[in-house]
Amino acid sequence: MREDAAEDRRRFLAGVYRESGAQLYRYALMILAHRGDAEDVLQQVFAAALGKAPRREIADPAAYFRTAVRNAAYSLLRQRRTARAAEELLLEPVAGGCSPLEQAALEQALKALPPEQREVVHLHVYEGMTFQEVANATGESINTVSARYRYAVDKMRRLLGPTG
Amino acid sequence: MHDDDVDGLLRKYRPAAPSRAFEESLLQSLDREILGATQPRTWPWAVAAAALLTITIGLHAVSRTPPAQVEPALDARRVQDLADDIGGPHARAMAEFIVRQEQRANAEVEQGRAEDVAREAVNR
Numbered sequence: 001m002r003e004d005a006a007e008d009r010r011r012f013l014a015g016v017y018r019e020s021g022a023q024l025y026r027y028a029l030m031i032l033a034h035r036g037d038a039e040d041v042l043q044q045v046f047a048a049a050l051g052k053a054p055r056r057e058i059a060d061p062a063a064y065f066r067t068a069v070r071n072a073a074y075s076l077l078r079q080r081r082t083a084r085a086a087e088e089l090l091l092e093p094v095a096g097g098c099s100p101l102e103q104a105a106l107e108q109a110l111k112a113l114p115p116e117q118r119e120v121v122h123l124h125v126y127e128g129m130t131f132q133e134v135a136n137a138t139g140e141s142i143n144t145v146s147a148r149y150r151y152a153v154d155k156m157r158r159l160l161g162p163t164g
Numbered sequence: 165m166h167d168d169d170v171d172g173l174l175r176k177y178r179p180a181a182p183s184r185a186f187e188e189s190l191l192q193s194l195d196r197e198i199l200g201a202t203q204p205r206t207w208p209w210a211v212a213a214a215a216l217l218t219i220t221i222g223l224h225a226v227s228r229t230p231p232a233q234v235e236p237a238l239d240a241r242r243v244q245d246l247a248d249d250i251g252g253p254h255a256r257a258m259a260e261f262i263v264r265q266e267q268r269a270n271a272e273v274e275q276g277r278a279e280d281v282a283r284e285a286v287n288r
Contacts, residue, residue: 026179039186091177125174156170
């Protein structure tokens with residue numbers, strides 16, 4: 001009985017990871033701008049879910065785990081207080097015509113943003129959410145979300161100006 | 165550069181995927197955690213049983229061990245006499261060994277006699 005429940009949980013969590021683990025990792029990576037930290041956050045979230053995630057209590061696993069990753073990522077940032085310097089790549093090309101120089105400039109511009117702005121950029125651009133959906137996911141008002149996106153794009157435009 | 169250019173540039177890339185090693189490690193850790201949670205926790209009982217058994221055997225052994233025999237002091241005069249008779253560099257050690265054996269033999273004889281007396285007394 002107990003083994004059945006545990007096996008059920010394992011299958012559930014493994015399924016969640018297979019289905020949205022990469023997406024959750026990318027979300028954590030864009031908030032934290034550090035691959036090691038993103039890995040730590042995912043490990044922490046899944047380990048915590050093992051202890052308290054009966055399948056039936058999670059109606060929307062994608063939303064549940066996105067929120068858990070978000071909370072863990074910001075919690076880690078609060079503990080750290082200062083951002084960790086990371087030379088590693090945050091991005092990978094998905095289209096033709098990319099260049100290492102362009103990618104490096106874009107990465108530098110993204111790393112220069114506050115985590116909250118990077119988060120909005122990620123959810124809007126890479127997860128295809130509307131500002132309203134981003135607001136729902138983050139618990140912020142739609143005005144705050146759209147302002148963060150605008151500030152982010154403004155700053156990136158300035159930073160990318162010479163190379164763009 | 166315009167806002168649309170920034171948006172277009174962002175869409176040529178995406179955040180990096182997790183490494184294969186990390187994914188495998190995470191899935192393995194899920195298996196390990198689940199395995200740990202489902203294993204019946206017999207080991208604390210086994211350890212407790214082993215400890216109890218050890219204590220029981222130890223106490224039993226201690227209770228059965230006769231009290232340490234107090235070795236009577238060697239007869240110094242007898243040792244000296246023997247050492248003088250033997251002579252040489254190891255005479256003293258040899259004399260002590262011989263006297264100790266003699267005293268033990270005498271003690272056993274004395275104990276045997278005492279037991280015989282006691283047995284006769286009981287028989288009467």
